Amino acid sequence: MNALKHWKVEPYISDICKVVLQTLIEKKERKDQLDKQMKWWAFYSSLMGCLSLIYLYGFKWNEAESVRAALASLAGDQMIWFIFVYFLLAGIQWKRMKKKCSKADEELEGIRKEIIERGDDLWPRPDMWNNRHQVMEFIKTEYNINLYHK
Template sequence: MNALNHWKIKPFVNELTSIVLAQLVDKKVEKDKWKKAINQWGLSMIFVVLATFVYLYYYKLPTASRFSNPLTLLFSDEMVWICTGFIIFSSFYMIWMKKKYKKADDDFEAIRKDFIDRNEEWWSDEEQWNQRHVVFEFMKQEYNINILHK
């Protein structure tokens, strides 16, 4: 909430508008947090998959005989089991995080659309109404939140 007491917008918002904008910023931060976590886990999962293939290609394939069963070769190695376990865990964890991200995104969009729909209620006097574009620009530049259009 302290971030919204910025000198540029403080004269143009009343207390209720400031509270709603602060909620909007909080929801945006939460949404961005889940998006960043999903990206990090996805990249780590891709790295583990690539590392597993490199491990199999450079360390297991040269030691395998021509007549050995490839499935036995794969399932007898504990490193492959560890990597497979990590990939399965990461997949389920990413599904859970995507649900959290979807909920955070829905909450953010609901507050944002409600703010846009009730635009006339947030600006109590004529000067605030005429200078609301300053708040719109500030929110877009500082937090990348568009409260001008749906």
């Protein structure tokens, strides 16, 4: 919130507005962090899936004479089980991160909509109300949060 002083929007926000904007910024940063983790886990699970297909096709499928022999070979292969467990864990972690990310997104949108709806409470004085666009522009440029409309 120190950036508010540097951007000279401090006189245009009330104490309530400071708290709400700080909460909004924290929720945005948390959402971005979760989104980044979710993408990493999606990449990781995709990579594990590709590696398992390469291993299956390149090393195991060509060695077997029949489908029955190939399946028997796969069931006893420790590397296949190792890859399968890692692929499964990465997929579960990605699904968990996706759920957390959507929850964080809903929280962020709730606070953002509340700021838009309660503009009169956050900028109570006429001089604050007339200069609220500077605060909104600051939040838009610095944190990529649109407070102009729902």
